[in-house]
Amino acid sequence: MDKNGKNVRDDLRRRLDEIKRISDEVHGTLNAISVISRMEDALEDISRLEELSTKYKPHEWARSPFSIISYYSVIYVTCLEWHARSRLADLFEYQPSSLADDDLKKGLGTEKIVGLITNKAAIPHFVAFSRNISNAGSYLETFARIFSALSIPNDPRKIIANIRPRKLADLTFSEATASGVDYLTGIYDFRNELVHQIDISQIGPTALRYDWDCTNARAYGEFVLSAIKAIEAEITASSPPDFPNRLDDDGYPINVEDLIDEKICELEAEIASRMEGFRTVLDVSKKAFAAEIELIETAEELNIIRWFDYRTPCRRALKRGRLQYLEALRSNLDY
Known part of the structure; x- marks a missing residue:
């Protein structure tokens, strides 16, 4: 070589x-x-x-x-x-x-x-x-x-x-x-x-x-x-609200998970108003979602070691997965 x-x-x-x-x-x-x-x-x-x-x-x-x-x-x-x-x-x-x-x-x-x-x-x-x-x-x-x-x-x-x-x-x-x-x-x-x-x-x-x-x-x-x-x-x-790494009016980072949570709630409400079957399973999916969040927050295997946070990447991946599913569901309802 x-x-x-x-x-x-x-x-x-x-x-x-x-x-x-x-x-x-x-x-x-x-x-x-x-x-x-x-x-x-x-x-x-x-x-x-x-x-x-x-x-x-x-x-x-x-x-x-x-x-x-x-x-x-x-x-x-x-x-x-x-x-x-x-x-x-x-x-x-x-x-x-x-x-x-x-x-x-x-x-x-x-x-x-x-x-x-x-x-x-x-x-x-x-x-x-x-x-x-x-x-x-x-x-x-x-x-x-x-x-x-x-x-x-x-x-x-x-x-x-x-x-x-x-x-x-x-x-x-x-x-x-x-x-x-x-x-x-x-x-x-x-x-x-x-x-x-x-x-x-x-x-x-x-x-x-x-x-x-x-x-x-x-x-x-x-x-x-x-x-x-x-x-x-x-x-x-x-800048647009979803521009990456925006700071708030006091100069602190805006919590990206808050933005994801807002989008999830908006999409769930919109899809529920248009899809009867979705309404019947929404409560079940919310409980399952909350249970997984609790698992991430309480799992000893994901304890924060020194300054490394292992819970946040898992929690954000779960929320983004939910958001991606809801966005796909809504886009296919439009056909």
């Missing part, structure tokens, strides 16, 4: 395993709430670092006692990239017709498609995960595309432009004229320079170095979190 070919297949297999893990409905992290949680964790971490930094004064002319503080920019940009990819995956799952030729050419090939089918990995997540969101422009363009596909009227660029961080310890931009887009661009540029090159601003004399201190790290972190939440608020307000 060709060694290079084997390496490519091994890389693809590892990537497919990663896609399956991050896109898992219950334990996956390719979703907006994971982005928000990561940002909130980072800001809590900065609070602890602020306490520590009071014990250490920076060297003369230095901006910060710890150059590592600048690397919070890596976390922030990772969250921005993850945010864009997660919502792009949601769009592709909800509206496959929004996939463009460019998405497929960059993200897929025959070997990858075979691998996706073989490993039962989701194509929407694979394509979205393969997208490059390496600058502020691509972040804003991605959400402009999502908003357009979902008929969300507001412009992501205008939303971000109206958000500004609190007063910073540096004068990277003129505070009188800089918009939120300028700050977003600045965070991306700062991160990219930090991780891709070594220059005088990092290893030169302390007076020439540009390191974030805790004030900057917190200001930029709060700005990024505000920007992400502002985008999410628009999705909550204007």
Whole structure:
């Protein structure tokens, strides 16, 4: 076997395993709430670092006692990239017709498609995960595309432009004229320079170095979190109710099972009004359904171990099976 070919297949297999893990409905992290949680964790971490930094004064002319503080920019940009990819995956799952030729050419090939089918990995997540969101422009363009596909009227660029961080310890931009887009661009540029090159601003004399201190790290972190939440608020307000991974008005995930339960009740009522035989067995099927739900909730074999929840996937599979049956029943009544 060709060694290079084997390496490519091994890389693809590892990537497919990663896609399956991050896109898992219950334990996956390719979703907006994971982005928000990561940002909130980072800001809590900065609070602890602020306490520590009071014990250490920076060297003369230095901006910060710890150059590592600048690397919070890596976390922030990772969250921005993850945010864009997660919502792009949601769009592709909800509206496959929004996939463009460019998405497929960059993200897929025959070997990858075979691998996706073989490993039962989701194509929407694979394509979205393969997208490059390496600058502020691509972040804003991605959400402009999502908003357009979902008929969300507001412009992501205008939303971000109206958000500004609190007063910073540096004068990277003129505070009188800089918009939120300028700050977003600045965070991306700062991160990219930090991780891709070594220059005088990092290893030169302390007076020439540009390191974030805790004030900057917190200001930029709060700005990024505000920007992400502002985008999410628009999705909550204007996206269809069944759009994946929607958040409620308070920024918490909407329980998908509540939506499934509502659809089941609606379909049961509709079918019962049109099909006499269905009415006679509805009470029996409801009792059997409730008994299976109770089994899932009480089975010792499905106990939650540490942070892994084994009951939710089983419960959702049962409910989706019921919903699928009812949808098939209703569609065939129409003939």
